[in-house]
Amino acid sequence: MPLRPHRSLPLATPAGVEVLTRILTQGPIPRVEIARRTGLSQAAVTKAVAPLIEAGFVTDQPATPIEADNQLGIGRPVSPLTVVRNSVSVIGIKVTPTALIGVTTDFTAGILTVKHRPLKDPKPDSVIERLAELAKELMSDEVEAGPLIGIGVAVSGDVDARHGVVRHSPLMGWRDVSVADLLGSRLKVPILVTNDVRALTVAEQWFGVGVDADSFAVVTIGSGIGCGLYINGEVVSGAYGVSGELGHLPLAPGDLVCTCGRRGCVETVASSDAILARTRKTTRRRDLDLAGAIKLAHEGDEHAREAFDRAGEVIGSAVSAMVNLVGPELVVIAGEGVAEYDLYEERMRRAFAEHAFGAAGDCRLMLRSHTFDDWARGAAATVIRSYVRGEPPLQRSER
Ligand SMILES: [Zn+2]
Structure with a gap:
């Protein structure tokens, strides 16, 4: 991928941002439908779209006849708008204590390449070096996509996204690590640092369940328990940047x-x-690893089962506390591995049902496996969202 200054989006107005967001997340979509969903006039939609088409970010799909719109059976051909997927490229990297997972995606967060690199040392200096190496490798890949708009880095814990600083990540053992500055000075590319669960939530907001849900939560189960919240049209960070720390509820x-x-x-x-x-x-088996514990539980070992039951119980209680407080219509429960899902699921659902208040018990719990690549893709989705919205550090130069 050629490392060139990133392409500016020709979006002069908030309406332009709104229109591109609809095309990106809900496209292919006809102009008339964008007008209907945004409340903008068709003329305003057309005006916002024209420069995006001219600059190669958006295109008209070939016209297809739509259903007859009157009794004579005369249908108007409609050419829906769609984004040009390969008009830009994006890199997303998930940082874990033992590995870095990097992906390159297109404009729609579609994964083009994946690279996993083991980490021997989780200390900040060492990880920053490995991050820079991985980013350079991804940047030198030949992908069929346009210039790089930025690199998203997803880290667990308390992340100050505005300043690109990981304030405290217990899993990494980090405090106050200025990832964006340290990496940006090595790579000369805009760097966006984000909490990993929030990044996953942004990916769902724009390219997943959020397209059809007014509110949802993403709960991640694995080495940590996290929760991203999408409420009133936004992924919530909260006044302290740590909203959704489900894993640290005292339950x-x-x-x-x-x-x-x-x-x-x-x-x-x-x-x-x-x-x-x-x-x-x-x-009393000190040598057991997680795969061994899962295997034992599946074989019916009562001690192993009890450990998973306890986990399912407390996760279900935590999810019900969150749903009682916040009220999302859907909770996506995403795990780093699928193998153990059946071990938590029943207990978790039971505990949720027991503690959900009134109609909150109707909240759908959707269990879904996800991979480390999805975390990295979330970091890329966060970059895409900031790029479209013109937020720092990806803000457009003409602003
Ligand atoms: Zn804690």
Whole structure:
């Protein structure tokens, strides 16, 4: 991918942003439908679209006759608008304590290339070096997409996205790491640093369940328990940037200390490390790994089953607390591996049903497996959203 200055979007007005957002997330879509959904006049839609077509970001799909719109059976041909997928390219990287996962995507967050690189050392200096190497490798890939608009980096924990700083990531053992500055000075590309669960939520907002849902939550289960919230048309960060820290709700017994240093957090029972530690303790098998614990539970070992039951119970309670407070119409529960889903699911649903208040019990819980590539794609989706909205550090130069 050629490293050129990123292409500016010809979006002069908020209406232009709104129109491009509809085409990107809901396209192919006819102009008349954009007008209907946005409340803009058809003339305003046409005016906003023209420069996007001219600059090669949006195109008219070939006209297809639509259903007859009157009794004479005369249909008007409609040419829906669609984005030019390869008009730009985007890089997203997910950082974990043991690996970096990088993807290159097109304008619609469609994955073009994937690279996984193991990490020997999770310390910030070392990770920044490896991040820069991986980004350079991805940038030198030949992909059929336009210039790079930016690199998204997704990290767990408390991330100050505005300043590109990871304030505290218990999983990484990081405090106050200026990822955007450190990486940006090496790569000379706009860098956007984001909380990983929020990045996944942005991917769902624009390219997943959010296209059809007015509100939803994404709950991630794995080495940490996270939650992204999409409410009133926005992915919520909150005044402190840490909205949705489901894993640190105090719903577990207070006997265990969490990675965050507090007691009674959901993660002390429900994280994959907690499940493994519990199974090791109760089965007295110090050598067990997570795959072994899952296997034991599937074989019906009561100690292993109990560890997963406890996890399912506390996750279900945490999800019900979140749904009672916030009221999303849908909760996507995404796990890093599918193998153990059946081990939590029944307990989790039961605990949710027990604690959901009134009609909140109608909230749909959708279980879905996802891979580390999806986390990286989320980071790319965050870059795409900021690019379209003209937000820093991807703001358009003419602004
Ligand atoms: Zn905690």
